[in-house]
Structures are given as structure tokens and as C-alpha cells.
Amino acid sequence: xxxxxxxxxxxxxxxxxxxxxxxxxxxxxxxxxxxxxxxxxxxxxxxxxxxxxxxxxxxxxxxxxxxxxxxxxxxxxxxxxxxxxxxxxxxxxxxxxxxxxxxxxxxxxxxxxxxxxx
Amino acid sequence: xxxxxxxxxxxxxxxxxxxxxxxxxxxxxxxxxxxxxxxxxxxxxxxxxxxxxxxxxxxxxxxxxxxxxxxxxxxxxxxxxxxxxxxxxxxxxxxxxxxxxxxxxxxxxxxxxxxxxx
DNA sequence: TGCACGTATGAACAACCATTCATGTAGTGT
DNA sequence: ACACTACATGAATGGTTGTTCATACGTGCA
Numbered sequence: 411x412x413x414x415x416x417x418x419x420x421x422x423x424x425x426x427x428x429x430x431x432x433x434x435x436x437x438x439x440x441x442x443x444x445x446x447x448x449x450x451x452x453x454x455x456x457x458x459x460x461x462x463x464x465x466x467x468x469x470x471x472x473x474x475x476x477x478x479x480x481x482x483x484x485x486x487x488x489x490x491x492x493x494x495x496x497x498x499x500x501x502x503x504x505x506x507x508x509x510x511x512x513x514x515x516x517x518x519x520x521x522x523x524x525x526x527x528x
Numbered sequence: 529x530x531x532x533x534x535x536x537x538x539x540x541x542x543x544x545x546x547x548x549x550x551x552x553x554x555x556x557x558x559x560x561x562x563x564x565x566x567x568x569x570x571x572x573x574x575x576x577x578x579x580x581x582x583x584x585x586x587x588x589x590x591x592x593x594x595x596x597x598x599x600x601x602x603x604x605x606x607x608x609x610x611x612x613x614x615x616x617x618x619x620x621x622x623x624x625x626x627x628x629x630x631x632x633x634x635x636x637x638x639x640x641x642x643x644x645x646x
Numbered sequence: 647t648g649c650a651c652g653t654a655t656g657a658a659c660a661a662c663c664a665t666t667c668a669t670g671t672a673g674t675g676t
Numbered sequence: 677a678c679a680c681t682a683c684a685t686g687a688a689t690g691g692t693t694g695t696t697c698a699t700a701c702g703t704g705c706a
């Protein structure tokens with residue numbers, strides 16, 4: 411049951427097409443609003459209105475961003491009465507978010523060490 | 529010697545400031561040119577001119593993007609005579625790239641399964 | 647010192663994008 | 677059918693950004 415690549419990742423494998431796909435996918439996390447939306451959905455799936463007030467955006471803006479995240483296969487929406495319940499597309503999205511957060515934490519750590527040295 | 533967070537990642541930890549930081553960091557991977565540059569540097573460090581012809585961009589464009597990647601702490605540059613040798617800032621950047629590539633591979637896999645089912 | 651090479655940077659421009667506003671569509675209850 | 681709620685979408689827009697062109701800076705060499 412592996413979803414991780416068995417072979418070690420080499421930069422030479424990244425051709426122009428793959429670079430485009432990676433860039434397109436990563437653009438999903440390139441805006442604070444989408445990060446907030448995904449982070450909220452990582453906690454639990456919820457409706458658009460809940461999402462809107464959770465992240466402090468207008469409903470329309472949230473719907474627009476959800477559309478993008480849907481097309482990028484990061485979230486899925488399912489009707490439930492008048493509401494549409496959104497959820498992360500799969501667990502791998504959570505991994506991506508976590509790795510990103512891990513990265514910024516890594517940077518902050520380096521900052522602290524630099525401040526310590528001066 | 530852990531650089532991975534010990535506690536499990538929760539979406540509730542992501543406030544507005546952290547979302548901004550994550551988004552800013554992930555914007556580095558949100559363009560094909562930068563992905564190609566990072567992928568090339570993952571293979572080995574090299575000069576700006578080498579980088580330019582490796583990814584098929586003009587030297588000026590590469591320098592501009594390198595400046596961004598430098599500010600985001602994803603690469604480091606060191607003078608060597610007339611050249612400036614660029615390298616990934618640390619190994620964690622490679623992890624980020626790999627995880628991104630992993631994600632798109634995951635998507636392609638899902639596509640294949642969908643085509644299989646129809 | 648002068649020149650060539652490698653790199654960085656500022657300005658300009660075109661393309662892209664996130665948000666807002668207005669409006670449309672779908673579902674629920676009366 | 678009507679009203680109301682929840683969500684989606686098109687157009688307009690202000691802001692951002694990647695690239696190009698021109699030019700400046702730094703370095704080694706003759």
C-alpha cells in the first residue's frame with residue numbers, strides 16, 4: 411500500500427511538462443485564503459457558509475476559490491440538502507499542507523539560530 | 529535529530545499570519561520556471577549561465593527568479609571568480625519538491641483509475 | 647587601465663489573479 | 677407558486693508578477 415515513490419527523486423526527472431503540473435498544483439497553496447480554507451477542511455469537512463465565516467471571507471470569494479481547489483483535485487464537494495459539504499480530496503493534501511508548514515517552521519528556526527549567533 | 533514536528537499537524541494551528549507565511553513560501557514552487565531551476569539545483573549546484581541554458585531561459589530572467597528564491601531562503605549563492613554558484617539552501621527544499629512531484633503523480637494515478645473504470 | 651565575461655537590477659509591459667458586486671441556479675418549506 | 681436559504685458564476689477591477697530590454701556592477705585577464 412505505498413503512495414510514496416520507491417525510487418529516490420532526481421531533479422533530472424522534471425521536464426517542462428512536469429514542471430508545469432507541479433507549478434499548477436503548488437499554486438493552490440500560493441495564496442493565504444486557499445491555505446486557510448484547506449487548513450479548515452483539514453480539521454473537518456464543512457459547508458461553504460461555515461467555511462466563509464471560519465476564514466473571514468465573503469461567500470462568493472470562498473466559492474471562487476473552492477472552484478479552483480476543486481479543479482486542482484484538492485477538495486471535493488457533495489450536496490447535503492441546501493448545503494454543499496466540502497472536504498479534502500484525500501489525505502495526501504494534508505501531507506502537503508503539513509510539509510509546507512514544516513518548511514516555514516524550519517525557516518523560523520534558522521532565524522532564531524542566526525539571532526542567537528550575533 | 530528531528531526536523532519533523534513531533535506533534536501531529538492540526539489545521540487549527542494555521543492562523544492568518546502562518547497562512548501568509550505558507551502561501552509566500554509555496555509561491556516559490558508556483559511557477560514552472562522556478563520549479564525547473566530548483567529541480568536543476570537539486571541535481572547539483574551550478575552557475576547562473578549554466579542554469580539559464582539548462583532551463584531555457586534568459587540570464588536576466590533567471591537572475592530575477594534566483595533573487596526571489598534567495599529571499600525565500602530556498603537557494604544560496606556563493607561567488608566563485610566571475611561566476612556565482614547557486615545551490616539549494618538545504619535538503620528540506622528537496623523534500624518539498626519531491627512531495628510536490630509525488631502529489632501530481634498521485635493525481636495522474638487517480639486519472640488512470642478513472643479511465644479504467646469507464 | 648581597458649576589455650570581456652558573468653551576474654544583478656531597474657523600468658516597462660503584458661498577463662494573470664483574487665476579490666467584489668450583481669445575478670443566476672438549486673433546494674427547502676409553506 | 678412563492679419566498680427564503682445556500683451556493684455558483686460572469687463581469688469588472690485593482691493589484692501582483694514573470695519576462696524582456698537596457699544598463700550597471702563586479703571580477704579576472706591582457
